[in-house]
Amino acid sequence: MSNVSPINKPQAGSAEPFWPNTWWRLMELRIGVVPVPVFVVLIALIAGFVYLGGLPAEINVSIAILAVGGFACAEIGKRIPVIKNIGAAAIFATFIPSALVFYKLIPDVVVKNVTDFTKSTNFLYLFIAAIIVGSIMSMDRGVLVKGFLKIFVPLAAGSVVAAMVGTLVGTLLGLGAQHTFFFIVVPIMAGGVGEGAIPLSMGYADILQQKQGDLFAEVLPIVMLGSLTAILASGALNALGKKYPHLTGEGRLQPGEHDEMEASEEEVGQHVDVTHIAAAALTAISLYMIGLMAYKLFGFPAPVTMLFVAVAAKLAHMISPPLRQGAYAVYKFFSVGVTYPLLFAVGVAMTPWDKLMAAFHIANLITIVATVLSLMATGYYVGRWIKMYPIETAIVNACHSGQGGTGDIAILTASNRMVLMPFAQIATRIGGAITVTLALIALKQFG
Structure with missing residues (x-):
């Protein structure tokens, strides 16, 4: 349909007026x-x-x-x-x-x-809350449960393989097995900066009797370069999926999965009342605040608590269909309108360029790339083996080597699969917490 009104429509052969057409x-x-x-x-x-x-x-x-x-x-x-x-x-x-x-x-x-x-404002977590709640509410209930249970298999296998491959490569390049494992491989899979590099460096400082600031400065660029490698590799997987569509579910983890919001975006936009969109946004904020309370009481990461509460609400039919549509609209708004401004904010406020450049020497780079690619490749093949889409499982595994929540956003944006945010949070938060805990235990025993 033309957007030129009948009153202003130019006559045949005449130039179209500038205003307003x-x-x-x-x-x-x-x-x-x-x-x-x-x-x-x-x-x-x-x-x-x-x-x-x-x-x-x-x-x-x-x-x-x-x-x-x-x-x-x-x-x-x-x-x-x-x-x-x-x-x-x-x-x-x-x-x-x-x-x-x-x-x-x-x-x-x-x-x-x-x-x-x-x-x-810490609006990174507002973004994560909106994306998690919107994507969970649009998933099929049965597939949601199966996906959450099955995703741990490629994630665990990938972590083990990446640890072995990364340590071996670093050792062969002369970095030393202990240094490679504790100061390159572990930081990559530790869950980012706030939940990974900081507690890891604090634990290292206590065990090794060294300054926490020095240790943090050593592992931070490794975390950032690991995330950059994961972003590039995930973007390449997106291109691979376009060439070989049978390898990807375009955001779905396994064949047969469908979204409950599979109506066209135009249809959803026409039928969702603005009050439901506002209500869904406040519901997402409420779930995040539950996560914050759980963090204060039990020390469990707020996004992970929010994730599991959202899943429980979904499975218990606590969210009405109109509210689910509102949540999907909120998800689409943040995915389309907020992602790149948020990444710009992260780049300006939270990404020190000099520290990123500090780790750019060949042995480090090769070890980092080997660790991340082996983590993703294992996710790819194990995912395919257990009847999941290999590209999606590889991308979720990539988030295990991302720079926390900001890395998840960049990785999923590069691969055009923001709908995988709930699973990315599992890889980042839970996978990172397990990695940090096991690394500190191992360093205390054998360091």
Whole structure:
């Protein structure tokens, strides 16, 4: 259907008037989700505030900065031949801003605004809550249970194989078996920074009687490079799935699985009442707050608690069909509109470029790549053996080597499988906690 109204429709042979028809078409040209004219206005306004000496400390301004930066970086990644097919958008949205901050190419007032907003709001967990609740509510109940039980098989097998392969490769390259295992292989699978590198370095410091800061600085770049390797490999798996569709469920873990929200997105958008969308968003926040309370009382990671509570609510039919549709709409909104701005925030506020570069020497790189690829390859073949889609199980295993929640988001964005977030959280949080615990026990016994 034409978007030109009958009143303004040009006569045959005449030039179309600029207002409003040409302008409307211009507004439909977008960088990410931002219309081009709006994008230009936002850049001009941000530059104006910087020139005048400061940015207002308001959520509206921070959102504008994240949208402009995140979607611009992602758009560059999407347009570069070859690498655009292996997750370049997610990589660019995360690592370009990190480099720009390090080389002082982003004004300090912008960096401060983004950093303060990211750390004070902790909106990474709002994103995870929306994605987990929305994806769980849209899954078939029977397949949900089977998927959660079966995913531990390729995850456990991959962890064991990756530990052996990574340690062997590092040893052959002269890094030493003990150093390779405890300072390269274990940090990669420890669950990121906050839940992995920090408690790991604290445990190492206590056992080895060394400074925790020095040990943290040693394992942090390994965590980041492991995550980068997983992002690239997951993007390559997405491209492989497009070439060989029988290897992938496009986000489904096993054949026969279907989503309860399989109606077209257009249909869902037409029938979901805005009150159900708002209610679903608050439901996701409530479930996350249950997770926070569990963390305070028992020390169990909040996202994992939220995940299991959401699964229990789904299985007990506690969520009504309209609310499930609202949850799916929330999931789609965050997946489409928030992912790249969030990755930009992570790049600016939480990804130190100098530490990432510090681990770039050949023995480390080869060992890291060998560890991550063996983890994913084992997931691929074991998943295929137990009748799961191999590409999906390999991507879930990749999240075990990701940079925590931010790594999960980047990996699933690069592979275009954000619906796997619940399983990614299992790989990251539970898999990471088990890895850290076993590593500390082993170091105390044999270190």
